[in-house]
Amino acid sequence: MTIFAANSPVATRAVADRPSELKRAQARAGYLFILPSFVLYLIFVLAPVIVTFLLSFTYYDPIEGATFVGLDNFRRFLTDDRSLQIFWNTLRFAFFAVSFNVGVGLALALALNRAMPSWLLYFFRLAFFLPVIIAAAFVSIVWSYFYGDELGVINYYLIQLGLTPVRWLTSSKTAMMSIIIMDVWKNTGFFMIIFIAALQGVPKTIMDAATMDGASYWRRFTKIILPWISPVIFFNIVYASIGALQVFESIVILTAGGPGDSTRSMSILIVEEAFGSFEIGYAASIAVVLTLVILLLTSLQLLGSRRWVSY
Amino acid sequence: MQTKSRARWANRAIIAVMVVLGIFMLLPFMWLFSMSFRPVADAYKMPPSFLPQNFDLTNYRAVLASDVPFLRIYWNSVQIAVLVTVGQLVTCTLAAFAFARLDFPGRDSLFFIMLVGLMFPAQVTIIPIYLGYAETGLLNRPVGLALMYLTSSFGVFLVRQFMRSQPKALEEAALMDGAGYFKIFFRISLPQLRPALSALGIITFTQTWNYYFQARVLLEPQESMTLPVAMDMLRGFMGQGNLSMVMAAMSMAVLPVILIFLVAQKLVVEGVTMSGIKN
Numbered sequence: 001m002t003i004f005a006a007n008s009p010v011a012t013r014a015v016a017d018r019p020s021e022l023k024r025a026q027a028r029a030g031y032l033f034i035l036p037s038f039v040l041y042l043i044f045v046l047a048p049v050i051v052t053f054l055l056s057f058t059y060y061d062p063i064e065g066a067t068f069v070g071l072d073n074f075r076r077f078l079t080d081d082r083s084l085q086i087f088w089n090t091l092r093f094a095f096f097a098v099s100f101n102v103g104v105g106l107a108l109a110l111a112l113n114r115a116m117p118s119w120l121l122y123f124f125r126l127a128f129f130l131p132v133i134i135a136a137a138f139v140s141i142v143w144s145y146f147y148g149d150e151l152g153v154i155n156y157y158l159i160q161l162g163l164t165p166v167r168w169l170t171s172s173k174t175a176m177m178s179i180i181i182m183d184v185w186k187n188t189g190f191f192m193i194i195f196i197a198a199l200q201g202v203p204k205t206i207m208d209a210a211t212m213d214g215a216s217y218w219r220r221f222t223k224i225i226l227p228w229i230s231p232v233i234f235f236n237i238v239y240a241s242i243g244a245l246q247v248f249e250s251i252v253i254l255t256a257g258g259p260g261d262s263t264r265s266m267s268i269l270i271v272e273e274a275f276g277s278f279e280i281g282y283a284a285s286i287a288v289v290l291t292l293v294i295l296l297l298t299s300l301q302l303l304g305s306r307r308w309v310s311y
Numbered sequence: 312m313q314t315k316s317r318a319r320w321a322n323r324a325i326i327a328v329m330v331v332l333g334i335f336m337l338l339p340f341m342w343l344f345s346m347s348f349r350p351v352a353d354a355y356k357m358p359p360s361f362l363p364q365n366f367d368l369t370n371y372r373a374v375l376a377s378d379v380p381f382l383r384i385y386w387n388s389v390q391i392a393v394l395v396t397v398g399q400l401v402t403c404t405l406a407a408f409a410f411a412r413l414d415f416p417g418r419d420s421l422f423f424i425m426l427v428g429l430m431f432p433a434q435v436t437i438i439p440i441y442l443g444y445a446e447t448g449l450l451n452r453p454v455g456l457a458l459m460y461l462t463s464s465f466g467v468f469l470v471r472q473f474m475r476s477q478p479k480a481l482e483e484a485a486l487m488d489g490a491g492y493f494k495i496f497f498r499i500s501l502p503q504l505r506p507a508l509s510a511l512g513i514i515t516f517t518q519t520w521n522y523y524f525q526a527r528v529l530l531e532p533q534e535s536m537t538l539p540v541a542m543d544m545l546r547g548f549m550g551q552g553n554l555s556m557v558m559a560a561m562s563m564a565v566l567p568v569i570l571i572f573l574v575a576q577k578l579v580v581e582g583v584t585m586s587g588i589k590n
Contacts, residue, residue: 023414029492030415037406038421040462045428048436048443055438108332111325120326122576127333129580130340133572135521137539138565141546142339145554153342153359160358185336193584246432249523253543267434267524274438275528284438291435298430 049291056288060280073285082261083269083286090266093176093183094244100184101244102236105191110221112192113199128189136186140253143182144169147254172262175255179263183250187243191236198232199225238301242294266290340565347371347559354554370559381560383534384541387453388564391537392519394457399515400508403466408496410467411474412482422471428464433524441528451535456526460519466511469585473507474500510582513575517568517583538564 056073058066077083112124131139146153147168155165168178202225210220226233248267251257257264266286274283341361346354347370348363374381409415410422440459441450449455485495523539530536536544542564546557572579 026413026492027415030409030413030418033409033413033492033496034406034421037402037462037467038425040402041425041428041464044440044459044462045431045436045464046424048439049431051439052435108329111329114322114325116326120330124329124333125576125580126572127336129576129583130569130572131336133517133521133568133579133583134340134565135523135539135568137521137523138542138561139339141542141557141561142343144546146339146342151355156357156359185339189336190584193580197584242432246434249539252527270434270437271524271528275441280438280442287435287438291431294432295430 052284052287055281055284058281062278073282076282077285077289085261086264086266086269089264090245093180093247093265094241096180097183097244098237098240100180101188101240102191104184104188106195108188108192109195109199113196128192131186132190137249137253139186140250144254147178169255170259172259175259175263179251179254191240194232194236198229202228234304238297241297245290245293343558344562346555347562349555351553351555370555373556374560379545380534384536384538387535388520388538391453391457392516395460395519396512396515398461399463399466400512402462403470403511404504406467407470407474408500411471412479425464425467437525437528444529451530451532453530453535456529469511470504470507473504477503510578510585513571513579514582517571520568
């Protein structure tokens with residue numbers, strides 16, 4: 001805008017006025033353009049988050065409103081045996097679901113990261129990605145029939161093969177494992193795709209040189225591939241954890257949190273406390289704990305993305 | 312020479328194993344479609360079928376004729392998904408244009424505030440929204456669920472990133488010619504955004520179609536339900552014997568997403584993985 005540097009006094013004035021006017025017009029347009037998005041964001045994200053944090057320090061009565069109770073709700077969550085078991089369930093589910101989702105995803109990516117005809121590529125994308133985009137609520141219902149004790153599809157084949165049927169969902173020893181198996185079936189394709197993209201970035205020249213030098217596949221994997229994709233592994237672990245900690249519908253549909261409390265997750269507890277028992281303040285404090293764990297992971301990701309990279 | 316042919320065989324063997332694994336991945340879907348065509352009386356007959364023997368639509372008709380307002384529920388899902396998709400395309404694109412192309416005081420901090428939203432799970436916003444909806448009469452109304460997703464931090468971020476990768480020479484030239492910002496946005500920026508908008512549209516539609524947690528809390532009566540919650544209810548409602556009917560309903564429920572996926576596979580895969588990568 002300052003290209004037409006002033007030659008005459010008249011020009012100087014015209015140019016001096018225009019930029020500031022333009023600037024104002026631009027600012028006006030800017031605020032106008034972000035207005036709908038920003039207002040909706042304030043109403044439906046930011047304000048509710050703040051209110052939930054405030055509610056977590058209160059006892060909320062539907063008629064009388066909120067009374068401040070300090071850290072009572074958090075104390076209750078951290079000392080109650082039941083809520084601690086549910087917290088532990090959630091962490092345990094997240095640990096195994098994340099390990100297998102990311103581990104299996106990487107193995108699948110290594111297997112599929114090779115030249116193949118495009119119809120095969122289409123088939124593989126279909127097979128491994130379809131579960132990712134179909135609602136957990138839908139596929140969990142299908143799996144609930146697969147996991148049935150007497151009439152279940154899996155047990156039918158186990159019996160046909162002469163094996164003992166498994167009480168997939170009705171025993172507190174196996175229910176969590178069954179939910180994790182379904183979760184890996186559903187989500188591992190997502191991590192596979194991200195790993196394939198990362199593997200395609202591994203420089204071919206280095207790989208070829210290592211092969212020429214007679215490096216075994218295992219050596220190439222640990223010395224070249226693994227370091228190269230380590231930031232992506234880290235990203236996948238964090239991303240999978242954030243999703244796994246919020247696990248809800250697959251458990252609601254498969255076991256409804258049972259047998260007993262053996263598969264109940266924090267998200268289920270939040271809904272039950274808030275909208276079942278109307279313990280709003282307590283439910284808010286559980287939501288805050290869940291959010292803090294997620295924020296911790298996200299900040300780890302931000303810090304780690306700088307340090308973990310090791311080429 | 313020998314190592315080369317051995318490598319080729321290893322290659323083929325791995326692909327063969329993966330094909331088998333791929334078919335196993337698809338079994339739940341094959342079973343669900345196949346069962347939806349089985350007569351109710353044979354629903355639990357073993358062995359289960361994974362390939363349909365016929366295409367008898369009796370179960371589908373039975374779902375539509377049942378006491379459950381299935382069409383109403385389906386319409387709720389369509390309505391919400393369309394509203395949210397259109398809403399996000401509009402609000403996110405407008406905001407992204409401002410964040411990517413315009414200069415105004417506080418722009419970067421406002422953008423940062425919006426990005427923070429990516430970190431909050433639905434669990435931490437649902438309680439106040441529920442209380443607010445109960446107060447304003449939006450509870451148990453499908454439009455309420457649509458309302459809370461009319462914009463998204465992710466959408467703003469995605470479109471902004473895409474816009475920044477596009478040259479802005481045309482926009483600057485138009486500005487020099489005295490065109491207003493709205494004209495520039497509609498005439499020049501918007502047409503360039505097609506790839507980003509189709510990706511955002513597809514992700515948003517499937518995501519909204521699949522919402523369960525929020526829908527379960529905010530939409531309780533049958534007439535206001537969406538498909539994911541309704542399917543869970545149908546399972547209990549239609550009872551154990553009517554497995555075939557439940558699967559017929561389920562086939563109809565998953566159809567839109569499967570069709571989108573079959574037609575625009577690459578776009579869906581790229582879109583969904585992009586939505587994961589965020590920042």
